[in-house]
Amino acid sequence: MPGRYPVTFGEVELLRDLDRQHGWMLSKDGVPQSYVDLEDPTYLDFEYVRLMADVIDVLPDGPLNCVHVGGGACTIPRYVAATRPGSRHIVVEPDAALVELVRSQLDLRSVPKLKVRLQGGLEAIAGIWDDSTDLLVLDAFSGAMMPVELATAEYMADLARVLRPTGTLLINLADGKGLAFARRLVATVRGTFRHVTLLADPGVMRGRRFGNLIVAASPAELPVDLLTRRAAGGLTQARCVYGEALTNFVAGAPPIRQGDAVLAPVPPPAVFGLE
Template identity: 70%
Template sequence: MAKRTREPVPGRYPVAGGEVELLRDLDRPDGWMIVVNGVPQSYVDLSDPTYLDFSYVQLIALVIDALPEGPLDAVHIGGGACTIPRYISAKRPGSRHIVVEPDAALVRLVREQLRLNSVPRLKVRVLDGRTAVAALADRSADLFVLDAFTGASMPVELATVEYMTEVARILRPAGTLVVNVADGKGLPFAKRLIASVRAALPHAALLAEPGILRGRRFGNVIVAASAAELPLGTLTRRAAGGLTQARCLAGDDLTRLIAGAAPIRDGDPVLSPVPPPGLFT
């Protein structure tokens, strides 16, 4: 007799960072959302890992889908429900993942409730993003996904030139960095982040919904970067016609956008942006 798969149990669970609420999607039988301290953090469909609910995750996937075909060696800073590793493994069988998540209780919850063990060739390291990266080998990754948040803010120590230099060391010559950052009017933090990224990886692009790009609302910006040229034509075309319609800025357009923005360096007195009250209610 086949072993029955354990069903997730909705509810509230304590984790190191506070409290996680596990919510069932009433529109999709196997859809589940993780909400951390009131902030929606991850969504997975356990029967269809290629279904992506959050707009910014769709943009991350758009960048990944534009990479050359075949399995990827990927590093993920920020674990959550491991939405992107599940997606990659479904689309690119044979891919290998190192997932870095500092909250051991959250990892345990995802493993017990959201079938993390079903994702092939995935290793989780319960460490902070700086410590974990220092231990990774040179030129060992095709893809580096930086999607780490404390609450709704990106840790500043993961946005510095020094950190991006470590990421560049880990990536293979044609490897790609993808960063998720949230920002508000004028995108001041995102611009400085992009300056930090470009100090280590010269070819960069920004993808964002027009309203966020124009500073009309707080939201997520996706940054892609590499030591090699990015597939800008593909990114621009797919961003404009995808489920989440977005603009892609690169080259001179991106340079003009971030003009005057200084890279962030370790020790700089920089505050990561905080979303306005009521954004997630």
């Protein structure tokens, strides 16, 4: 049922998509958090989620062992379950009431081989076995801001610990003019992972407007040529930046370390029509 629902950390709103019979938007404080189509989990409404799916689609065929830090309506777990049957999912979400809402209202129980850990990102990853994960998705936001404690070099080292040698890390971040936070986060990821690429809408990549950027990282080589073609040929016509171009993007920005006085950027109110 559409409406506002109290959750552990505030209130969320469920909105029906009037253009798609089974489409639903999960929003918090006016900020869209997740979109799911309950009959077609391969339909991805948000541009940045489609970029994540582009990366997932170029990974070797077969089921994946996945960890998702940040639950929401579990859009990516639903997508992977549909496109790679037999995949296993651990979803990390500290908001117990939100999880129960998604279970009851958005049919989360229909997703096979999915377990939820009611923990924060730091605590949950500390409890994951070494070399156990093929795909690790970090898409955790407090409102519209990424928790900085999940962007540090120390946390990246723990994420690397749980990834298999061929595993892939996907990070969703948001930034705007100047991309100072994005540059530091990419520098942080490059300090841990040998292979890193960045995907985003060209306007966002140039810092002309606030939006989402996707970092893909792995101990193993990423199929950047294929990924570049897929990203450029999609609806977003996104850029894929890696190698020397990514070095130029970072422009000497220092990594983020635990205790650094760093603030994740806050989107301007106009981004979500909140003015």
